[in-house]
Amino acid sequence: MVPVSYYLTLSAIMFTVGVVGVVVRRNSIVVFMCIELMLNAVNLSFVALSHYLGNLNGQIAVFFVMVVAAAEAAVGLAIIISMFRAMKSVETSNADQLNG
Amino acid sequence: MEFLILLIKVFVVFNAIMGLASICTWVERKGSALIQDRVGANRAGAYFETDILLLKPVFWVIRWAGMLGIINTLLCDAVKALTKEDFVPEGTSQFMHCLAPFLAVLPVFLAFAVLPLAPDFEVFGYQIRPQLASLNVGILFVFAMGSIAVYGVALAGWTGNNKFSLMGGLRASAQMISYELAMGITMVSVIVMYGTLDLYEMVAVQGNQWGIVYSPMAWLSFIILFVVGMAETKRGPFDLPESESELVAGYFTEYSGMKFLIFWLGEFAEIALFSAILVLLFFGGWNVPFLSLPDNHWLTALIGHAVLMGKILFFCVLQIVIRWTLPRFRYDQLMNLGWKILLPLSMVNLLIVAALKVF
Amino acid sequence: MEIAFFIMALIILVSGIGVIVSHNPIHSALWLVANLLTVAGLFANLDAHFLAVAQMIVYAGAIMVLVLFVLMLLNLKTERPSSASVMAKVVAAGFGIAFLWMIVPLLNRSFEVFEGPAVGVQGTVKEIGKLLYTKHIFPFEFASILIMAAIVGAVMLSKKKYRQ
Numbered sequence: 081m082v083p084v085s086y087y088l089t090l091s092a093i094m095f096t097v098g099v100v101g102v103v104v105r106r107n108s109i110v111v112f113m114c115i116e117l118m119l120n121a122v123n124l125s126f127v128a129l130s131h132y133l134g135n136l137n138g139q140i141a142v143f144f145v146m147v148v149a150a151a152e153a154a155v156g157l158a159i160i161i162s163m164f165r166a167m168k169s170v171e172t173s174n175a176d177q178l179n180g
Numbered sequence: 181m182e183f184l185i186l187l188i189k190v191f192v193v194f195n196a197i198m199g200l201a202s203i204c205t206w207v208e209r210k211g212s213a214l215i216q217d218r219v220g221a222n223r224a225g226a227y228f229e230t231d232i233l234l235l236k237p238v239f240w241v242i243r244w245a246g247m248l249g250i251i252n253t254l255l256c257d258a259v260k261a262l263t264k265e266d267f268v269p270e271g272t273s274q275f276m277h278c279l280a281p282f283l284a285v286l287p288v289f290l291a292f293a294v295l296p297l298a299p300d301f302e303v304f305g306y307q308i309r310p311q312l313a314s315l316n317v318g319i320l321f322v323f324a325m326g327s328i329a330v331y332g333v334a335l336a337g338w339t340g341n342n343k344f345s346l347m348g349g350l351r352a353s354a355q356m357i358s359y360e361l362a363m364g365i366t367m368v369s370v371i372v373m374y375g376t377l378d379l380y381e382m383v384a385v386q387g388n389q390w391g392i393v394y395s396p397m398a399w400l401s402f403i404i405l406f407v408v409g410m411a412e413t414k415r416g417p418f419d420l421p422e423s424e425s426e427l428v429a430g431y432f433t434e435y436s437g438m439k440f441l442i443f444w445l446g447e448f449a450e451i452a453l454f455s456a457i458l459v460l461l462f463f464g465g466w467n468v469p470f471l472s473l474p475d476n477h478w479l480t481a482l483i484g485h486a487v488l489m490g491k492i493l494f495f496c497v498l499q500i501v502i503r504w505t506l507p508r509f510r511y512d513q514l515m516n517l518g519w520k521i522l523l524p525l526s527m528v529n530l531l532i533v534a535a536l537k538v539f
Numbered sequence: 540m541e542i543a544f545f546i547m548a549l550i551i552l553v554s555g556i557g558v559i560v561s562h563n564p565i566h567s568a569l570w571l572v573a574n575l576l577t578v579a580g581l582f583a584n585l586d587a588h589f590l591a592v593a594q595m596i597v598y599a600g601a602i603m604v605l606v607l608f609v610l611m612l613l614n615l616k617t618e619r620p621s622s623a624s625v626m627a628k629v630v631a632a633g634f635g636i637a638f639l640w641m642i643v644p645l646l647n648r649s650f651e652v653f654e655g656p657a658v659g660v661q662g663t664v665k666e667i668g669k670l671l672y673t674k675h676i677f678p679f680e681f682a683s684i685l686i687m688a689a690i691v692g693a694v695m696l697s698k699k700k701y702r703q
Contacts, residue, residue: 082541082544083650084650085646085647085650086544086548087581087585088646088647088650089643089646089647090548090551090552092639092642092643092646093552093555093639094551094552094555096635096636096638096639097552097555097556097558097559097635098555099635099638100559100631100632100634100635101558101559103627103631104559104627104628104631105559107564109564109568109606109609109610110558110559110564110567112606113558113567113568113571113606114558114559116571116575116598116602117555117558117571117574120574120575120578120598123578123594124578124581124582127581127582127585127587127590128585130585130587130660130662131585131586131587131660132650134660135660136660136662136666136667136670137670137674139587139589139590139662139667140667140670140671140675142587142590143590143593143667143671144678144682146593146594146597146598147682147685147686148682148685149597149598149602150597150601150602150686150689151685151686151688151689152689153602153605153606154605154689154690154692154693155689155692155693155696157605157606157609157693158692158693158694158696158697159696160609161609161613161696161697162696162697164613165699170613273563273565273566276565276566276569315588316588316661316663316664317588317589317591317592317663317664320589320592320596320664321592323592323596324592324595324596324600327595327596327599327600327601327604328576328595328599328600330600330604331572331604331607334604334607334608334611337611338565338611346611349611350608350611350612353604353608357601357604364596377664
């Protein structure tokens with residue numbers, strides 16, 4: 081079987097890719113997708129450890145992370161749509177004024 | 181040897197899907213003609229003759245098949261689609277345009293992997309279960325594949341690069357997502373009714389008593405799943421996304437030739453998929469009511485498979501007849517039905533089924 | 540079954556990098572869908588059957604469809620090539636590699652004592668349901684309130700302001 085550190089390494093690499101994406105990209109929707117990538121990496125780490133420790137609570141945690149990610153997706157995309165209506169663009173560098 | 185059995189199962193399931201989809205295509209073409217009081221396709225192959233005496237029966241069969249429209253639908257349509265010009269609209273990504281038909285068809289084919297096609301049997305010392313993948317979350321996998329099938333439609337609408345395609349694609353995706361909710365909750369009520377998720381166990385639990393009389397409220401689940409199935413395949417009175425007189429062809433507009441045929445095949449395969457699910461969940465699968473055959477024998481499996489295919493074909497024909505009979509819904513009526521009628525109805529159904537199970 | 544893990548890990552890495560590198564946001568969304576589906580496959584490999592299917596239904600089947608809808612409705616053109624200056628990208632990548640350099644040996648060393656999977660607990664629907672409804676009933680009920688708040692919030696935020 082594959083040792084658990086392989087799964088954890090994969091999770092760490094995916095998390096880092098997500099962080100670099102959030103920092104580098106300027107399109108809000110792509111930033112949102114990189115956040116989902118980070119959440120996914122954490123989910124993978126939870127499930128891998130749950131399997132290797134023989135405990136199901138890790139999978140319950142993943143269930144709740146998915147619920148929160150779904151709620152955040154709905155609200156975040158609604159915010160992006162409002163931003164697009166106000167500024168006609170979704171670039172993060174355009175949203176630099178309060179009450180803009 | 182296990183691998184060989186798996187390959188044979190893959191071959192059999194694939195043939196079942198293609199066979200069902202092809203028969204549905206033929207029934208659609210000839211059946212729609214008969215419903216609309218016209219003759220339909222009957223020219224190709226209807227005039228074949230030969231002088232060689234030994235080949236006369238073969239040509240007689242070909243003439244009859246031609247007169248029934250089988251050669252026209254199965255052979256000529258395919259050749260015509262293969263030899264048409266294959267163009268990609270400019271201004272969009274070629275890769276996504278060519279990917280969309282496959283994304284629409286792949287989930288349907290994958291969902292057939294968890295459907296059992298015959299009872300267990302034993303041959304040459306190997307115990308075979310005719311189910312390609314015995315997942316213990318069987319029916320949820322079908323639901324997941326229904327969720328993924330939205331991508332093909334959305335991408336097809338987007339890569340058409342014109343407003344008709346986009347409107348059709350977005351409408352179709354919204355329709356599919358809305359009806360998935362009612363499908364999910366109804367599936368939960370079916371799971372509660374049978375106590376298991378694996379489709380083989382569900383059919384085994386039904387025994388000789390079909391699912392629809394197994395529980396007093398099963399008929400409501402059946403009706404909801406039937407309506408949702410027709411809405412998910414964008415067939416029947418729910419075919420506004422591909423409405424053939426309003427949106428040119430909806431999200432199909434920019435597809436011609438073989439890619440169109442792949443979409444078409446996927447649609448009929450999805451009809452077969454939902455018919456199969458309805459039969460397996462509510463109509464006993466391969467059980468015949470007053471016949472009890474010996475367990476674990478290969479002849480039982482063969483008869484069971486034939487009975488199952490017959491029942492699936494009945495439901496496919498039923499869906500095709502309903503499509504050619506009823507006028508289509510308006511879009512707001514469609515959304516109204518999905519969100520305001522079917523969703524509360526399925527929740528009430530779940531409550532009643534759960535209450536019946538507990539008390 | 541190790542070959543399955545390595546193939547899936549490769550697809551996950553390639554699609555993850557595809558998400559942050561693509562110029563077209565719709566390409567990024569499709570790469571992310573591939574990523575999510577492959578992670579669902581990894582969950583199935585780890586005996587978390589319900590979570591694999593839930594990942595396909597919730598993440599790949601609902602959240603990403605929502606993202607694709609928003610992208611198609613907003614009709615965004617390709618991002619201008621000057622997304623961030625090249626220096627910023629290099630510095631960000633450098634920090635990422637430095638983070639990995641520190642974390643990965645730490646992970647490898649602290650989990651060396653576990654010698655492989657225990658008699659795996661199968662994450663079937665029955666087992667997870669039992670846990671959810673007994674030990675974790677409060678977060679479960681609270682999650683439904685959270686989702687309702689999200690629905691109300693999303694509807695409120697995306698309504699157009701009606702002109703007087």
